[in-house]
Amino acid sequence: MKAKTVFYCRECGASAPRWLGRCPACGLWNTLEEAVPSSSTGYPPKAGAAEAVAKPVPLTEAASGDELRLATGIGEFDRVMGGGLVHGSVVLLGGDPGIGKSTLLLAVSHRISCQGGTVLYVTGEESVRQVHLRACRLGTLSERLLILAETALSNIEGCLTDLAPVLAVIDSVQTVAGEEIASPAGSVAQVREVASRLSQLAKSNNITVFLVGHVTKEGTLAGPKMLEHMVDTVLYFEGDRYHTSRILRVAKNRFGSTNDIGIFQMGADGLSEVTNPSALFLTPHSAEAVAGAVVVPVLEGSRPLLVEIQALVSPSGFGTPRRVTTGVDYSRMVMVMAVLEKRLGLGLSGMDAYVSAVGGVHLEEPPVDLGMAVALASSFREAPVSRTLAVMGEIGLTGEVRAVAGIRQRVYEARRLGFDTLVLPEANRPELAPGETGMIFVATLAQAIEAALP
Numbered sequence: 001m002k003a004k005t006v007f008y009c010r011e012c013g014a015s016a017p018r019w020l021g022r023c024p025a026c027g028l029w030n031t032l033e034e035a036v037p038s039s040s041t042g043y044p045p046k047a048g049a050a051e052a053v054a055k056p057v058p059l060t061e062a063a064s065g066d067e068l069r070l071a072t073g074i075g076e077f078d079r080v081m082g083g084g085l086v087h088g089s090v091v092l093l094g095g096d097p098g099i100g101k102s103t104l105l106l107a108v109s110h111r112i113s114c115q116g117g118t119v120l121y122v123t124g125e126e127s128v129r130q131v132h133l134r135a136c137r138l139g140t141l142s143e144r145l146l147i148l149a150e151t152a153l154s155n156i157e158g159c160l161t162d163l164a165p166v167l168a169v170i171d172s173v174q175t176v177a178g179e180e181i182a183s184p185a186g187s188v189a190q191v192r193e194v195a196s197r198l199s200q201l202a203k204s205n206n207i208t209v210f211l212v213g214h215v216t217k218e219g220t221l222a223g224p225k226m227l228e229h230m231v232d233t234v235l236y237f238e239g240d241r242y243h244t245s246r247i248l249r250v251a252k253n254r255f256g257s258t259n260d261i262g263i264f265q266m267g268a269d270g271l272s273e274v275t276n277p278s279a280l281f282l283t284p285h286s287a288e289a290v291a292g293a294v295v296v297p298v299l300e301g302s303r304p305l306l307v308e309i310q311a312l313v314s315p316s317g318f319g320t321p322r323r324v325t326t327g328v329d330y331s332r333m334v335m336v337m338a339v340l341e342k343r344l345g346l347g348l349s350g351m352d353a354y355v356s357a358v359g360g361v362h363l364e365e366p367p368v369d370l371g372m373a374v375a376l377a378s379s380f381r382e383a384p385v386s387r388t389l390a391v392m393g394e395i396g397l398t399g400e401v402r403a404v405a406g407i408r409q410r411v412y413e414a415r416r417l418g419f420d421t422l423v424l425p426e427a428n429r430p431e432l433a434p435g436e437t438g439m440i441f442v443a444t445l446a447q448a449i450e451a452a453l454p
Contacts, residue, residue, distance in 0.1 A: 007032040008188035013227075035181070035189035070166065070208070072111040076263060076273045077104070080235065080248050082256020085112075085167065088206045089255065090199045092173075092228065094213040095237035100246055101212050103138065103270050104237060105169050106131075108210075110140035117166030118144050120159060124151040124175030124185075138270040151185060153178040153194055160201055170198065172212040173227075195230050228252060239266075243360030245280045246271065247300070259301040278306035278417055281359035292379030294452070295390045295419065296371030297410035298363055304406070304413035306390065308358040309368065311375035316352045327357030328372060329364050336372045336395060343399035344446055346380055366394035367404040370423070373445060374452045383453045390414045391423040391452055399445045403427035411439075423451050 007016045010033055014025035022029050069084035078084050081091075095101045109119040119142075123131055128149050135141050146163070150156055153176050160168055170176060176194045177185035184190065195211065202209040211231065228234050232254045239246040248262035264271040265280070274280060282295065292311045297304055309328070316322065325333050333355050340346045355372055357363050370393035378385050392410055394402040404410070407428045414422055424432075426443040442448040 005034050006189075008035050008192075009033075010188045013188060013192065033183075033187055035183040035187055070112065070115075070117070072108050073115075074108065074111060074273065077108060077248065079260050080250050080262040081233070082253060082260075085208045086232070086255045087166075087208055088203050089232040090195075090202050090209045090211065090230070091233040091235060092211045092213050092231040093235045093237060094215045096215060096239075096241070098241055099237050099239055100264075100266055100271060101237050102171055103134070103266075104248070104264070105171065105210055105212065106135060106138060106140050107271060109145055109167060109169055110135075110142055112167045113142040113144040116144070118146065118163060119167045119169070120146050120148060120163055120165040121169045121171070122148045122150055122156055122159075122176075123171050124149075125172060140270075151175050151177060153197060157197065157201055160205065160207060164205055165207060167208045167210070168202075169210045170212065172214060173198075174214050191227060192230075195227055199230055238362070240360035245274075245360050247361070249301070257302070261301045261303055277303070278413065281305060281307040281357070281361050283308050283310075283358050289384035289387050291382050291384045292375055294371050294375045294378065294385045295414075296363075296368055297390055297392050297414050298365060298368060299406045299409065302406075302409070304409040305361075306413060306417055306419075307361055307363060309371040309375045310356045310358060311372065311379045312354040313348065313351045313376055313379040316350055321350060322352045322354075324352075324354045325356070326354075327360065327362050328355055328368060332366070332369060333372055335397070336369055337376060339395055339397060339399055339445060340373055340376060343444075344377070344449060346377060348376070348380065351380070366402075367392045367410075369393065369395040370401060370445075370448055374423075374449065377449050378453055381453060385452055386421060388419050389421040389423065389452060390419040391448065393423070393425040393442070393448065395445055401425045401427075401442050401445060401448055407431050423448055 007019050009023040009026060009031045011028050011031045012023065012026040014023055016024065016032060019032055023031050068087055071078050071084035093101055109121055113119045128147050131147050148159055156176065173191060173194055174186040177190050178193045181189050181193050198209055234252040236249045236251060237246060238249060244266045246264040246266055250258050252258065263274040263277040265274050293308055295306055295308050298307050323334060337348050337353060341348045353376060370391045373395060374385060374391050392404055394404060396402055403425045408431065411422060420438045422438060423440045423442060426441045429441050440451045442451060
């Protein structure tokens, strides 16, 4: 008898009895993939279905107490994880190819193994020899760090049950396949089955499991969206492969905050923590100020950073002026240029404009608006901005400067790094200590340009 097939959407995980050009759930085209379910219901069997049925208990009688965490000793990593690894948790780590996911997890595995815990590193993309060569280069060799090159889910489950390690790393979840699912590794059905069974095994055996996930060209985790709902923590390892800075960002964390980031620097000997992140995103200039460069205090999560915004405005040599951004939002840059031309009379419509954030960082928050405006005006007028001046504020279409969140953290970081003059939104004045010198409060964009470019 021919097995019944079901079509799963690789983006949202929705199922359909037949192939459709467009997913009925998420509306995307050509995302349905054929798979053979492992049960007559059309869905993989629920983990633990043969076990005794759990009985409900009053919430007041449920076991309580602080979660036992295992600190890795990598400060930036522990900060993102909320203080360390929670036993029995499942963490999904995504990132672009070559960004350093395996390097980061190999360093974490080495730290845990050096503390006396057994760590199992399962690789489905490399051989044991390849992992050994990378470990030798990074200096992460340890007798308690065990390497397994395997893609069969049943074999991985057997090793985890026999060894009962403190930490297990699956690199990557898209390469592992269960024999019960008649679909290739990486398909929607396989990814869902692998994640479900490994999650059940982690909870029942108190093993912390890291799943490495591939990302799509849009920067989201590949596979069904429910994969992110099945795990306890979702991390993104971001950065530009042409820059050394790397940012570990948390998108979901059941055991901690989602407002922290970890900053690393990639070198020949692996990843190293960055003690002064602002230094990565500031360009060292000579004593003379440079036109088109301004410093903006930004918040990445709850962490203040100082980032230099650079702009170049030049006459267009073609019929249509070019607008190019690197590390900042293109639509916000176009909006800022329109406000500069309409409200301040700057003739930018016939100019090529290039705006970049130093250090490979990607900025999306609105308080960067004022920094872009000052940098564009500085380049247009050939008027340098003082090296000890920092600006921040969101710009409205009528030319007003709006308040920003986290003003105290931004001001503190700027003061700590020696910026004695700050251009701030007038609406933030009540949040700061009265009488403090070096603060220029502005209500409009014209006032901000006049204060930054006297």
